[in-house]
Amino acid sequence: MSANQALIAYTLRLADNALILAQRMVELVAAEPELEEELANANFALDFIGQARMFYTYAGELEGQGRSEDDFAFMRDEREFGNLLLLEQPNGHFGDALVRQFLFEAFYLHLLEALMRCSDQRLCEIAARAIKEVKYHFRHSSHWLVRLGDGTELSHNRAQTSLDDAWRYTGEMFTADEIDTAMQENFDGPDLASIHELWRRDIATVVVEATLQLPDDQWMASGGKQGRHSEHLGFLLAEMQYLQRSFPGATW
Amino acid sequence: MVAAEVKREQVFEWLANVPDPEIPVLSILDLGIVRDVDVSAGVTVTLTPTYSGCPATEVIESTVLMALRQHGVVDVAIKRVLSPPWTTDWITADGREKLRRYGIAPPSKEKPVACPQCESLDTECVSEFGSTACKAAWRCRECLEPFEYFKCL
Ligand SMILES: [Zn+2]
Secondary structure: OOHHHHHHHHHHHHHHHHHHHHHHHHHOOOOOOOHHHHHHHHHHHHHHHHHHHHHHHHHHHHHOOOOOHHHHHHOOOHHHOOOOHHHHOOOOOHHHHHHHHHHHHHHHHHHHHHHOOOOOHHHHHHHHHHHHHHHHHHHHHHHHHHHHHOOOHHHHHHHHHHHHHHHOOOHHHOOOOHHHHHHHHHHOOOOHHHHHHHHHHHHHHHHHHOOOOOOOOOOOOOOOOOOOOOHHHHHHHHHHHHHHHHOOOOOO | OOHHHOOHHHHHHHHOOOEOOOOOOOEHHHHOOEEEEEOOOOEEEEEOOOOOOOOHHHHHHHHHHHHHHHOOOOOEEEEEOOOOOOOHHHOOHHHHHHHHHHOEEOOOOOOOOOOOOOOOOOEEEEEOOOOOOOEEEEEEOOOOOEEEEEOOO
């Protein structure tokens, strides 16, 4: 794999993470428990869609085959998506969705910070733009985790279960494969081992404040980055891609 | 009009009339998203998005194209730059004053935020999230009016 091919694959993974998470958040629009959360969720989803667009557009330029952001989002199959398994998991209840945001955003923040220092200028620029938004998102999900964990007995127990259930999907964030390695070697990309430490430190601080327990490391699911997804992604894509698949080239 | 005759200052004057679609009292110049205007070969307007997912980005770009076309400039290119990322510090003093008159408290490093209606500092944040990503909902305890606050970014 050439350095350019690795960069394209890496950029598409970043785009897929943002898009698939945004699609899950979009499913919650008009279904949040209160108005403030309704506005927060919809606006945060928009941020992620915007980030996905910047990454897809860049991947298309690198590839040079004329594929647009829409081609990547709507005309690729499940196996071609490189998002993390965590992000395609169904929303579940409010606590499940919140914990998913929390665990991912803590990771994404450090990933973007590392990308701001990589040698690919465009990724640096997109990361610098995105990190301002993600900092704010993480503050929001951290606050909520504390409210749920340090809330009632019911909310505490549910938040703990959400955390325990999501834990098995966190392993692949830090497992470097050949694309991560190529990104690191050729473009001074993120070092996932050191991000893992920072992530653990950050989430531990919040989890303790939330009076919750950090789960023990257990068997970790993996394969999302390489396109081996859980059964949930197919259903998500079927809904998201329906219009463009049924009416290719539709405009409005 | 031939593009070569267009003066840079002239283009800025036209852009001063292009509103931000979400807060139409502000022009895109007030908002600080016009990075550069280049008239050396056609007209190139360099813009920066406020937020990654700002739905207004495309609207702004097409409004700029239309505004210049109305003045007979057809050779227009829009350049989108990300770096350095936009910050609320780039909203002009004029823009901040327009926001206040419109009833939106401009971004402020100091808290509490002054009420845009009565200037009281006896205000409180009701919700960090407002009608758009860039605004929060606040309330004035003096005049009892709710108001929007443009968050720092
Ligand atoms: Zn007041």
